[in-house]
Amino acid sequence: MGRKLLTEHINVEGIETLDVYRKHGGYRSVEKALKTMTPDEVVEEVKKSGLRGRGGAGFPTGLKWSFLAKPEGVPRYLVCNADESEPGTFKDRQLMSKLPHLLIEGMITGSYALGANTSYIYIRGELLYVLRILEKAIAEAYAAGFLGKNILGSGYDLDLYVHPGGGAYICGEETALLESLEGKRGNPRNKPPFPAVQGLYARPTVVNNVESIAAVPVIVNEGGDEYAKIGVGKSTGTKLFSACGHLNKPGIYEIELGLPVEEFIYSDEYCGGIWKGRELKAVVAGGSSVPILPKELILKTAAGENRLMTYESLSDGGFVTGTMLGSGGFIAMDETTNIVRNTWNFSRFYHHESCGQCSPCREGTGWLEKVLHRLVHGHGQMQDIDLLVSVAKQIEGNTICPLGEAAAWPVAAAVRHFRDEFEWHVTHPQEATKAGAIFPGKLVTA
Amino acid sequence: MxxxxxxxxxxxxxxxxxxxxxxxxxxxxxxxxxxxxxxxxxxxxxxxxxxxxxxxxxxxxxxxxxxxxxxxxxxxxxxxxxxxxxxxxxxxxxxxxxVEMLLINHPLDCPVCDQAGECDLQNFAFEHGVSTTRYQEERRTFEKIDIGPLIQLHMTRCILCYRCVYVADQISEGDRIHGVLGRGDAAEIGTYIENIIDNDFSGNVIDVCPVGALTDKTFRFKQRVWFTKPVNAHRDCPKCSGNVVLWYKGNDVLRTTARKDQYGEVKEWICNECRFEKKETSDWTIEGPAHIDRSSVISANHYELPVLNQSVIADLPASTQRELEQNPPLKLGS
Known part of the structure; x- marks a missing residue:
């Protein structure tokens, strides 16, 4: 059983209240940081910990913090990205609703490290009940003197606000999030300038994922070096995975990075294998935008090594034979899954969520969806399969923000690894469109 | 440097x-x-x-x-x-x-579009595009929206460049009442609750539109641009510089636009009075033919600065004189 750093007390009765949270060691990091450490020392600890952004891109958090411009007399901001809306990813929701004080504690310590006196949690609009939990917790923190003026007598002031978005996936992109927070239409900005120089209200801003911020108290309490001991190589610490799909025990698991994928799927401690005794067919390892991998490539790398749940191991082999750790949305699909239909489903999501600002994404996501729709419904032609790859390539890398890539990767990867299934949809349209039809030509009943 | x-x-x-x-x-x-x-x-x-x-x-x-x-x-x-x-x-x-992406949802109705001949998308597609499309699906269409007596919004042609939104923010007076609604390929320029865009500089959205999504209602379907002759003219206007291009067919002024540089960018914004109301030659001081790029279809009938009204040349604004120096009129008979 691996160590649980974030979710150790998640099932304690009443942990969402300040008193119970304090009893289990809550807010120690605030006391430690504000009373015994300088802001730079906190940043240094986070750097030492090797913590990488948990939102998907995996950029080292400490490095991101050290890039923050610090001009004199200009306010800085820490913004927490709680706009978790990637299909398959639901870890932040659980973390915030069960452990709201952990996030608040991380926000206080993080804001102190960055010298921010106003911080924001931008939460997805659909998570209204979580918003209420957070607001209640923030009120408790104010009352206990952890927020507001002169926190714990240290002379440091911090105001923390929760702001609900309208429920757009694109607002999870950091610059779109900042636009939305400013009250504008959530369109991603052109970069440069990066948020570290000109972010919220054109002030230096750091945007971090909920889980990254929640890891800060642990790092401050235990020390960066101690945190870095967990994990493998440059993937340090623990990570939340939201496992879903055809698993015996879907749910949220906190694992030490470096766990073999095979153990995560089949061990009883974790997902407990594939449901109904079926075979695993494919896995999307990090939320719907990362490339899908067939069973043989997700369990072993192309070189035949065991694939581990780390940033490096999952991306081993590039996009030809690898994928990405992403945001930790682990979707397992059993042998009865229709990959073409599944790809269409993902594609439909990105078509719906494209902001429409830049042309490759605006037009391309719709195009992909329509072609896939045709294939799924038995009206596809052979050249459509190459068309998908070509359109995906025209989107990838040519857009303002990464949503274009997020839309293109799953389609390109599905064709790469499951081309025969796409071809089967063209050559056997009647068979393929029957309810419950699976490749190659079997029918599933219940 | x-x-x-x-x-x-x-x-x-x-x-x-x-x-x-x-x-x-x-x-x-x-x-x-x-x-x-x-x-x-x-x-x-x-x-x-x-x-x-x-x-x-x-x-x-x-x-x-x-x-x-x-x-x-x-x-x-x-x-x-x-x-x-x-x-x-x-x-x-x-x-x-x-180009392919921009064209998949574009109606390609150039034969009936007023922008044809001076359309950025047309030029772009001609230069960089291919002659066939791989897009088989139905194209996205919108209803035409009436945004007042002077400007026609035909969203189906729009490529969402956002230029008209910036014009409303930065050039027109008063609050912007149109913007981008919806998202993805359903995003559209609109006024939300149908409304009239009405302020003195609203007509500039027509000039900045790279395609035929925003067109001049006083000119719609009157004439193909390459059959009209552009002439630089000015007048004393209390609101704007009054430097414009008049587009003539015979003796009639069919259309008035701002002067643009070689990249299609407006040099000086003009007001709606100059653009929509002053349609008589007597309203204007004629400076001479406007320069049109040789590669443009508008100069297809070899129309390029053939003559110049010598009597006004000394009174021309400095900007026009500079332009004339850069693009001297052809000498007749040479």
């Missing part, structure tokens, strides 16, 4: 200049196309991705290439930067892809 190499040509430009503007200083066929960027409008650019270029070396200090193609209209130059545009095949391939 920063020295950059663009397609093998070296040029020195002030710091902060964008790659696109540096290329425009070189001029000629190497200038990347721009569908959304508009120099007079702050914040424009970066959206259409037509101007993507390859930065083969970031700067003298850090000569690594940039990993992705960058939008040249918004990326500032660095000293020692090496940029590849027409010399890089991948850039041209991507551009071909962008």
């Amino acid at each position: 920063a020295k950059i190499t663009f397609d093998g040509i070296e040029i020195e430009v002030p710091d902060g200049t964008t790659i696109l503007n540096a290329a425009r200083q070189i001029g000629g066929a190497i200038v990347p196309p721009a569908m959304c960027y508009y120099t007079p409008l702050k914040g424009s650019g970066g959206k259409c991705r037509a101007c993507l270029v390859k930065v083969a070396a970031g700067s003298a200090k850090d000569p690594r290439p940039m990993p992705k193609l960058v939008a040249s209209c918004i990326t500032p130059v660095q000293d020692g930067m090496v940029v590849e545009n027409t010399t890089n095949d991948s850039v041209l391939d991507v551009r071909k892809g962008i």
Whole structure:
């Protein structure tokens, strides 16, 4: 059983209240940081910990913090990205609703490290009940003197606000999030300038994922070096995975990075294998935008090594034979899954969520969806399969923000690894469109 | 100052200049196309991705290439930067892809579109596109929206460059009442609750529109632009500079627009009175024929500055005189 750093007390009765949270060691990091450490020392600890952004891109958090411009007399901001809306990813929701004080504690310590006196949690609009939990917790923190003026007598002031978005996936992109927070239409900005120089209200801003911020108290309490001991190589610490799909025990698991994928799927401690005794067919390892991998490539790398749940191991082999750790949305699909239909489903999501600002994404996501729709419904032609790859390539890398890539990767990867299934949809349209039809030509009943 | 190499040509430009503007200083066929960027409008650019270029070396200090193609209209130059545009095949391939993307939902109704002949998308597609499409699906269409007696909004043709939104923000008086609604390929320019865009400078949205999405209702379906003759003219206008181009057919002024430079960018904004109401030759002081690029279809009937009204030449504004020096009228009989 691996160590649980974030979710150790998640099932304690009443942990969402300040008193119970304090009893289990809550807010120690605030006391430690504000009373015994300088802001730079906190940043240094986070750097030492090797913590990488948990939102998907995996950029080292400490490095991101050290890039923050610090001009004199200009306010800085820490913004927490709680706009978790990637299909398959639901870890932040659980973390915030069960452990709201952990996030608040991380926000206080993080804001102190960055010298921010106003911080924001931008939460997805659909998570209204979580918003209420957070607001209640923030009120408790104010009352206990952890927020507001002169926190714990240290002379440091911090105001923390929760702001609900309208429920757009694109607002999870950091610059779109900042636009939305400013009250504008959530369109991603052109970069440069990066948020570290000109972010919220054109002030230096750091945007971090909920889980990254929640890891800060642990790092401050235990020390960066101690945190870095967990994990493998440059993937340090623990990570939340939201496992879903055809698993015996879907749910949220906190694992030490470096766990073999095979153990995560089949061990009883974790997902407990594939449901109904079926075979695993494919896995999307990090939320719907990362490339899908067939069973043989997700369990072993192309070189035949065991694939581990780390940033490096999952991306081993590039996009030809690898994928990405992403945001930790682990979707397992059993042998009865229709990959073409599944790809269409993902594609439909990105078509719906494209902001429409830049042309490759605006037009391309719709195009992909329509072609896939045709294939799924038995009206596809052979050249459509190459068309998908070509359109995906025209989107990838040519857009303002990464949503274009997020839309293109799953389609390109599905064709790469499951081309025969796409071809089967063209050559056997009647068979393929029957309810419950699976490749190659079997029918599933219940 | 920063020295950059663009397609093998070296040029020195002030710091902060964008790659696109540096290329425009070189001029000629190497200038990347721009569908959304508009120099007079702050914040424009970066959206259409037509101007993507390859930065083969970031700067003298850090000569690594940039990993992705960058939008040249918004990326500032660095000293020692090496940029590849027409010399890089991948850039041209991507551009071909962008044309395809922009056209899949475009109605291609050029034969009945008033913008045809002076349409940025038409030029862009002609230069970089292919003659067939791989798109088989139904095209996105919108109802025409009536936004007042002077301007027609035909969203189906729109490429969402956002220029008209910036005009409303930066040029027109009063609050902006139109904007982008919806998202993805359902995004549209609109006024939400149907409304009339009515202020003294609203007509400028017609000039900045790169396609035929916003057209002049006083000119709609009157004439193909290449059958009209552009003439520079001015008048004393209390609201704007009064420097315009009148588009003649015979003795009738069919249309009035602002003067544009060679990249289609308006030099001086004009007010609605000049644009829509002054349609008599007697309202204007005629300066002489406006310069039209030789490559434009408008000069297809060899119409290029044949004569000049000598009696007004001394009274012309300095800007027009400069233009005349750069593009001298042809001498008759030579």
